[in-house]
Amino acid sequence: MRRRISTVSFLSFLILLNLVFLSRGASSAYVQPAPATAYYQIVNNIIKMYGINTQGDFSESKGLAFSDLIDFDKDGIPELYLIYFKGGESSGDYTQEIWSYKNNKVIKVFSDQHGQYGATSDRAISILNTTKKSYVGYSSHYSTGTGTPPYDNVSYTTDSFLTLVNNKLIEVASAEYIWEEDSINRKTRESYYVKENNTKRKVSQIAYKQFLDKYGHKNSRKIITSDVAAMDFGFDISKNEKVVLNFMQNLRSAMRPATLKNTYGQLNSNQKNQLTAFLFPFTDMGKFDGTKYTDLQIMQFLKSGIHHGKFKGEKLSKDPVKKPIEKDGFDYYPYSATQVNQLTKKLFGITIAPKNYIDSDGFEIARYKDGFFYILSPNTGSSPAVSSPQVDKLYSLGNGLYYAEFVIYTTTGFEPDFRNYLKSIETWSNTERSMSFEYRTGYALLKEVVVNGQKSWRLVRYSEDGTLLSNTEIAGYQKKILK
Secondary structure (H helix, E strand, O other), X not given: OOOEOOOOOOOOOOEEOOEEEEOOXXXXXXXXXXXXXXXXXXHHHHHHHXXXXXXXXXXXXXXXXXXXXXXOOOOOOOEEEEEEEOOHHHOOOEEEEEEEEEOOXXXXXXXXXXXXXXXXXXXXXXXXXXXXXXXXXXXXXXXXXXXXXXXXEEEEEEEEEEEEEOOEEEEEEEEEEEEEEEOOOOEEEEEEEEEEOOEEEEEOHHHHHHHHHHOOHHHOEEEEEEEOOEEEEOOOHHHHHHHHHHHHHHHHHHOOOOOOOEOHHHOOHHHHHHHHHHHHHHOOOOEEEOOOOOHHHHHHHHHHHHHOOOOOOOOOOEOOOOOOEEEOOEEEEEEEHHHHHHHHHHHHOOOOOOOOEEOOOOOEEEEEEOOEEEEEEOOOOOOOOOEEEEEEEEEEEEOOEEEEEEEEEEEOOOOOOOOOOOOOHHHOOHHHXXXXXXXXXXXXXXXXEEEOOEEEEEEEEEEOOOOOOOHHHHHHHHHHHHO
C-alpha cells in the first residue's frame, strides 16, 4: 500500500456527538464506533489478502477497487459496500459485497461475482441516492439483428434498481427502453416500459425519464461502466490507493467512543519526536505480545534490527577486540550481553537468557560465550529504504498505560535527504514529504516509565499489519488497571 503525502496538513475530521462524517462520494454517511470497527476489520482483511487495485484493465486487476459507506435503507446505520478482485484463476471477475451492522453484529447481506466476458456480462454499476433510499443500479445494453418483422434491428437498454429490504438486497424497480429499426424501409420505433411492485407497464418517454429520476438516475455515481461487455471503472482507478487509504483513516477516526480522548495533539514537539524514535526499532517486527513472547523472538528482533540499522543512537555495538565466530560460511559478531540486556530492558522491560538461540528451521542465529552474544550477520545487503512510524492517535488508559495508533511511512529507496525519519512528521521538509508514502498502519500498547529521572516508553504489545485493538480489548486493559 503506497500513498504519497503532500505538504498540506493531514485529513481533518468532523466529529460531532460521537459520530464521524465519512465522505468518498455522494453517498457519504456518518458511522458510530461499533460498525466503524467492524467495517475497518473487513476492509483491512481484504487489503491484506488481495491488496488495493490501481489497474484499469479488469484482466490485470487484483485487490480492493471500491469501498464506501452507503445507508441503503436510511435507518441511520450505513452499510459497507465493496468491490474487489481476487485475481489468479478469477482474473477479470470482480466480487461485490454489502455488509450491514444490525443487533450489535456485522453480517454479509449480499455477495456476487461477475465476469467481464460475453454480451450477457454487459452490466454497468452505479450508486443512486434519494431521500428515501439508496440503490445499487445495474444498467445493460444489448443489440440484435433478429427482431420481430418488419423490425430487424433491435436495441435494449435496461436499468434495474436494488436496495435493502429486510436486510436483503432485492430489485425493487426496473425500466426498459427498446429501439427498433426497419432497415429496409428506414423506419424506427421506440418503446418505454417500467416495472414497480411486480407490475410492468408501457409508458411515455416523459414518464420513463421521470421514473428514472425517481430512483436517483439523474445524479447517479458510476462505479463500473460497460459497453458490449467492455468494462471500465467510472472513476480514476489510478488514484484508488490514496482514496482507499483515506477511507481507512476515516474509519479509524470513527472507531473510538467519545470517552477515549486522543491526546497525541497535546504532546510537545520533543515528546512527539521521542515517541517516533522509540517506535522506530520495531518497524518490520510484525507482531509482539509482552504476555506471550519468547527469548528467541527477542533475539530474532535483535538480529534483524542490527542488520537493518534499527538501533541507531542505542548503546549496542560490536566488541572491537573479540573476533567474530565463523560457522558454515556465516559470521557471528560479538555483542556484550550487558549491552544486549540493557537494550531489551529499555525497550521491553525484560532480559534474555544467556544461551544459544536456534530458530524453527534449526538454524543457529546467536551463540552465547563468556558474557557475549555472537549474533548472526546475514550475507545479504539490507534495504536502503527508510521507515518512519508516525503516531496520529494516542489514548491514555490509566496508570501510565497508553494505546497508540500509527502510520508507517517509507521511501522507495535510499534517500540521502530523508534525515528526519526519527522525528515527528511535523518536522519534515517538503522534500522529505514528497519522497515518502504511506506503507502500512498498526498499533502499540505502551507503558510510560521513568529511567534515570527521564520519562520514556516500554513496549507491551505491537502490530503493524493494519489490525487494531477493538474497543472491547481496550476496555479490558482499562479494567485490569482498575483492579
